[in-house]
Amino acid sequence: QAQLQESGPGLVKPSQTLSLTCAVSGDSITSPGYYWSWIRQPPGEDLEWLGYIAYSGSAYYRPVFSSRVSISRDTSKNQFALRLFAVTPEDTAVCYCARVHMDQTQSMKSHPSKARGRWGQGTQVTVSS
Numbered sequence: 001q002a003q004l005q006e007s008g009p010g011l012v013k014p015s016q017t018l019s020l021t022c023a024v025s026g027d028s029i030t031s032p033g034y035y036w037s038w039i040r041q042p043p044g045e046d047l048e049w050l051g052y053i054a055y056s057g058s059a060y061y062r063p064v065f066s067s068r069v070s071i072s073r074d075t076s077k078n079q080f081a082l083r084l085f086a087v088t089p090e091d092t093a094v095c096y097c098a099r100v101h102m103d104q105t106q107s108m109k110s111h112p113s114k115a116r117g118r119w120g121q122g123t124q125v126t127v128s129s
Helices: 102-110
Strands: 003-007 018-025 034-041 048-054 059-061 069-074 079-084 093-101 117-119 123-127
Touching (some): 003 093, 018 034, 018 093, 034 069, 034 102, 048 069, 048 079, 048 102, 059 069, 079 093
Antiparallel strands (some): 003 018, 018 079, 034 048, 034 093, 048 059, 069 079
């Protein structure tokens, strides 16, 4: 069974870049057919898909975030990463990484809570000076 674990700083200052890493065990991030996602949940709001990187290495982003988000991977370490640029306090959220099969990508984009897959436990990120 794949296991995912998020890591990164819990506190980021406004205007800085948030960087998170998702370490994967029990599966390879190059496994055909799988997509590796970043999702967040701001306080009091629903889960929100930020983007994913495919097994092929191609990355796809939620359009509203496309200018502020970058997702990359390190196949030698079997991990993938999120960078969110120019953060504001409104970017405070619990951030999750997840693995879904390609048949769940539409659900992941529109209703992440309904997408079947493997999720990390989540990590709190607070943007504050």
